[in-house]
Amino acid sequence: MTDRPHAVAAVDVGTTAVKGVLLDRTGALIAAHEVPLETRRPVPEHVEQDPAAWWAALVEICAAWRAQGADLDTLGALSLSGQMQDVVLTRAGVAIHPAVLYSDTRAGAEAAEVTARLGVDVAAATGNPYGAASVLPKLRWLARHVPGVLAGDVHLHVGAAGVLTGRLCGEHVTDHTTAATTGLYDLGRATWWSEWLRTLGLAVVLPDLRWPHELAGRVRADAAAQTGLPVGLPVLTGLGDAGATTLGAGVLGEGERYVYLGTSGWVGAVRRRTPEPAGAGVFRLPLLHADDVLTVAPVSNVGSAHRWAADTFADGDYARLEALVARAAPATLLCLPYLDGERSPVSDPHARGVFVGVGGHSAAGDLARAVLEGVAYALKATSGTLGVVRPSLGGVVPVLGGGARSAVWCQILADVLDAPVTVPPDAALLPVLGSAYSAFAFLGWAPSFAAYRAQVLDQRAGTRFTPDPARARQYAAHSARWSDLYPAVQPLFRP
Incomplete structure (x- = not known):
């Protein structure tokens, strides 16, 4: 050596x-x-x-x-x-x-x-x-x-x-x-x-x-x-x-958040240690020190809902689904995407999917877009359960996981969250890039995580999606209606 x-x-x-x-x-x-x-x-x-x-x-x-x-x-x-x-x-x-x-x-x-x-x-x-x-x-x-x-x-x-x-x-x-x-x-x-x-x-x-x-x-x-x-x-x-994924995404500041779009997904946010207990189903995980706590709210229906939409409306073809959703008008239908129960923003193993507003004019693209919008609304609501006060990294929300390959979904997220989102390059390497910080710190190559982020992570420019102001206002009103949907139909989910 x-x-x-x-x-x-x-x-x-x-x-x-x-x-x-x-x-x-x-x-x-x-x-x-x-x-x-x-x-x-x-x-x-x-x-x-x-x-x-x-x-x-x-x-x-x-x-x-x-x-x-x-x-x-x-x-x-x-x-x-x-x-x-x-x-x-x-x-x-x-x-x-x-x-x-x-x-x-x-x-x-x-x-x-x-x-x-x-x-x-x-x-x-x-x-x-x-x-x-x-x-x-x-x-x-x-x-x-x-x-x-x-x-x-x-x-x-x-x-x-x-x-x-x-x-x-x-x-x-x-x-x-x-x-x-x-x-x-x-x-x-x-x-x-x-x-x-x-x-x-x-x-x-x-x-x-x-x-x-x-x-x-x-x-x-x-x-x-x-x-x-x-x-x-x-x-x-x-x-x-x-x-490690959190650090690889460059997230460590108070209240900073990111979104992970896997088969299931999560919203992660960093908080300084507080005595308040976590919400139901929310993990609190120490990071670099006892005072840096990652709060993670798992969302069950993320990539699985995306997959269902592709199978149901596009014969399993994600590229075709992308085109259908891109052509559909935003915020026309409401969808609860809870295909197999949910953990956040509601905890209900019996919850199931619901569409509201379907009419004779509704097409496959409208329903498919409603699914992706419904997941985006669920992620937005989940951010609220974590007490998130601001996005990450100068106002940008990193979006990670396989679902981030969908450009139309990332744009929907930017509009729903009313914040720019960025998809890092080499997203599959984020855990190892986050873990590598420990070695850099040990060797004195990065005196702080901020230095490591500037030296290593910020050099990997990602794809950025900027919210459209008019569409963000449209989604704000639509998501408020969406929030009323689960309480209205929840009694129907009783076994």
């Missing part, structure tokens, strides 16, 4: 792929590679991955970097990020069961049992949502259904990045962002509710908690031999994928 590093590495373990990049100190991309991951759903509600596949992906990424001409001996640090709210059990550093992912909901009965056994309101005690996807119910399910799984010295990992850190360095750590999603972390004290494990008789070792810029460990000789990374390379703790 060199005394004068010229590059840093950042790796993100997502749900669909592991991505890795090398950046020089200006933020220029030296090398990049991506390895797809397989997710197994052996029975309903079970969602699993093989932790060994994460390690194999890292080994492949390092080989790809070398094949692209990169000299790994010039690296100064490696930072990791990844999916959160997982349950991975290891014994002597080896996974003893498939990773139970954040989206796994097999432990519904156990969630109720844990609450009864502890005798506390877990959501109130942790400051974050609690349910079947939380860590304690999953642990209780595994203890009940997998004989001997907790026997011996078993270490609990709650995120994919921590698993890779263990393989690289032999350390058992996780970041505060990931920890806060588990239902086992006290947001107020920034520590674990470790006594709950004893009460429940769950004998596992919790990871040490560290902040993103703190050293997790150094690459050991055995890991270096497999990956080609230099022995002793500093490995930074990094942060969970939602936090």
Whole structure:
């Protein structure tokens, strides 16, 4: 390992792929590679991955970097990020069961049992949502259904990045962002509710908690031999994928927000720590420090509603859907896009989609546009539940995720939010770009996140969509009517 590093590495373990990049100190991309991951759903509600596949992906990424001409001996640090709210059990550093992912909901009965056994309101005690996807119910399910799984010295990992850190360095750590999603972390004290494990008789070792810029460990000789990374390379703790994506979008100022358009989506906003509890279903996740809190309100029907509109009105052709919506007049129909229940801005698992105003003159484009407008209204209303007071980055709202490829939808969002929106380039790399900040800070290449944003992120100019003033006024009136729609039809959703 060199005394004068010229590059840093950042790796993100997502749900669909592991991505890795090398950046020089200006933020220029030296090398990049991506390895797809397989997710197994052996029975309903079970969602699993093989932790060994994460390690194999890292080994492949390092080989790809070398094949692209990169000299790994010039690296100064490696930072990791990844999916959160997982349950991975290891014994002597080896996974003893498939990773139970954040989206796994097999432990519904156990969630109720844990609450009864502890005798506390877990959501109130942790400051974050609690349910079947939380860590304690999953642990209780595994203890009940997998004989001997907790026997011996078993270490609990709650995120994919921590698993890779263990393989690289032999350390058992996780970041505060990931920890806060588990239902086992006290947001107020920034520590674990470790006594709950004893009460429940769950004998596992919790990871040490560290902040993103703190050293997790150094690459050991055995890991270096497999990956080609230099022995002793500093490995930074990094942060969970939602936090890394937030930083990659350049969002860290008080009240700044961004919108993520995935299959499901979210509105994220940064707040300074406050004693007020989060709204129902809203996560509060520490970022770089205890005083930087990412509030995340998940919206269930985002890209899924977009997909439904494409399938229903354009035979699954997104380009055709784009043309239909572009030709349709704005704000003519109202649509609740709640195809499969909703989490934000309303929490109702029984809610379903509704159109209002359909007449003999209504065409496919009108209905399709109403779907995208309805999602935009839901995202606007969700911003309000987070207490967002201003857009990000000089008034611009970053829009991320696969849905951001739709130019017409981004323009609708700009008009509905009455704020410019921008789609960053290389949006798929945002988690690794956000994670890389930890390495830059560790090496002294960026004295603050503001400096990193100016030095690295702002150099990647995105596509900007500016609101049309007349259309913004039209949408303001239309969204007020839309807000009245759910309360009016909600009684019809009762099972």
